[in-house]
Amino acid sequence: MGTITTTDGTEIFYKDWGSGQPIVFSHGWPLSADDWDAQLLFFVQHGYRVIAHDRRGHGRSTQTGDGHDMDHYADDLAALTAHLDLHDAVHVGHSTGGGEVVHYLARHGEDRVAKAVLISAVPPLMVQTEANPGGLPKSVFDDLQAQLAAGRSDFYRALPSGPFYGFNRPGVEPSEAIIQNWWRQGMMGGAKAHYDGIVAFSQTDFTEDLKKITVPVLVMHGDDDQIVPYADSAPLSAELLQNGTLKTYPGFPHGMPTTQAETINADLLDFLRS
Numbered sequence: 325m326g327t328i329t330t331t332d333g334t335e336i337f338y339k340d341w342g343s344g345q346p347i348v349f350s351h352g353w354p355l356s357a358d359d360w361d362a363q364l365l366f367f368v369q370h371g372y373r374v375i376a377h378d379r380r381g382h383g384r385s386t387q388t389g390d391g392h393d394m395d396h397y398a399d400d401l402a403a404l405t406a407h408l409d410l411h412d413a414v415h416v417g418h419s420t421g422g423g424e425v426v427h428y429l430a431r432h433g434e435d436r437v438a439k440a441v442l443i444s445a446v447p448p449l450m451v452q453t454e455a456n457p458g459g460l461p462k463s464v465f466d467d468l469q470a471q472l473a474a475g476r477s478d479f480y481r482a483l484p485s486g487p488f489y490g491f492n493r494p495g496v497e498p499s500e501a502i503i504q505n506w507w508r509q510g511m512m513g514g515a516k517a518h519y520d521g522i523v524a525f526s527q528t529d530f531t532e533d534l535k536k537i538t539v540p541v542l543v544m545h546g547d548d549d550q551i552v553p554y555a556d557s558a559p560l561s562a563e564l565l566q567n568g569t570l571k572t573y574p575g576f577p578h579g580m581p582t583t584q585a586e587t588i589n590a591d592l593l594d595f596l597r598s
Contacts, residue, residue, distance in 0.1 A: 328407045330380075332391060336400055337384035338377035342368040345438070346410045347596070349376040350401065352419030352444075353525055354480070354518040355509040356383025359418070362585035363592070370593060377404055379424070381517020383509065392520035394528045398428040405436055414596055416441040418581055419552060420525040423447055426561075430533035440541045441592060444549055444578045447530035447561045456529075458556040465526040472519055480510040487550035490577030502582060534564035541568045542595045544588065546576025569595075 327335050339357055347367055349360040357376035364374045378385040380400055381392055401424060405413065413436055417425035422445020429440060452459035471479040484506035485491055491498035510518070543565070545558030554572070562570035571591060573580060581588050 327385075328404055330400055330403050332388075332396075333386075334380045334388050334391065334400070335386045336377050336380060336404060338375060338404060339364065340373070340375045340408065342371075342373045344371045344373050345596075346373040346375055346408075346413040348401075348405065348410065348413050348415050349374070350415065350417040350421030350424045351376065351379065351382070352421050353521050354382060354513050355506065356512060358383070358505070358509055359582070362582060363416070363589060366585070366589045367593075372596075375404070375408065375410075377401070378513075379421075379517075381521070382513040384512070387514030387517060389516055392517050393524050394423060394427045395431070397424040397524070398431045401425075401428045402432040410436050412436075412438045414439045414441065416443065416592070417445055418443045419578065420446055420521065423525055423528060423530055426530045426533045426537065427528070429539070430530075430536045434537070434539050437539055439539055439595070440537070441544065441595065442541060442558075442561060443544045443581055443588070444546065444552055445543070445557065445561065446525045446528075446552055447534060447557065448564060449529045449531065450526045450552065450557075456556070460526075460553070460556075462526075465522050468522050469519055472515065472522070476515055476518070477507075477511065480507045484579070488577070489579040489583050490548060490550065492550075493548070493577075499583075502579075506579075530561075531564060534561055535566070538566050540595075541565050542592075543568055543570045544573065544580075544591065545570075546573040546578065546580050546584075548575050549578045551578035 422442040543562045562568040
């Protein structure tokens with residue numbers, strides 16, 4: 325574990341375990357590197373070096389008041405990879421972290437990168453626009469901000485209890501431990517970072533970024549994702565990528581790296597070895 329300090333003075337916390345080919349994990353909103361526990365332990369045991377950071381304003385990183393946008397997220401990731409002098413790295417991003425990975429690759433180039441993986445990721449664009457009629461209305465994201473401002477603790481209890489992990493689906497048994505761990509991670513971060521982050525993940529258009537990427541990219545998405553709807557995300561991203569492969573998971577929820585870790589880890593390992 326360690327920290328780096330970015331050019332604007334933000335301290336970024338990261339974990340760095342093992343040796344071998346590096347896999348860099350970018351977490352979703354409003355969580356932390358801890359959300360990758362199941363992947364970090366699995367891949368370090370399979371001979372990989374695993375690295376995961378807390379995004380600025382999240383987890384154990386500085387609760388800075390500004391810089392909560394995809395440019396800063398990508399630049400922070402670039403600073404981390406440069407500090408660790410990573411080469412031949414595989415970048416894995418979940419949800420907002422998928423946007424971070426895409427923007428990092430397009431903004432900073434692929435010299436240090438071998439492959440990438442987008443899991444339940446926000447690209448190409450979440451919000452509905454004239455050019456993106458299948459997106460979600462802006463009012464959906466305005467409401468998320470309103471709920472956060474009205475009572476973050478309650479909001480961070482409701483989201484994992486319901487749609488994030490599909491615990492609101494008939495026959496799905498909720499895990500109190502998973503719900504509490506989501507809440508714990510969320511409450512570690514800063515309310516300002518999380519409030520601004522909703523705009524970052526919903527209104528950033530990654531279309532041109534996706535077109536620039538040439539490394540192999542695996543796009544993994546559950547078709548019952550209630551947070552980032554499947555039809556307007558994964559298939560479109562896979563089409564825009566020069567070397568993208570789409571893998572669809574029937575019935576899997578947004579938080580599938582946690583609830584379906586065994587399946588996700590096995591497929592990630594196959595992709596890394598291919």
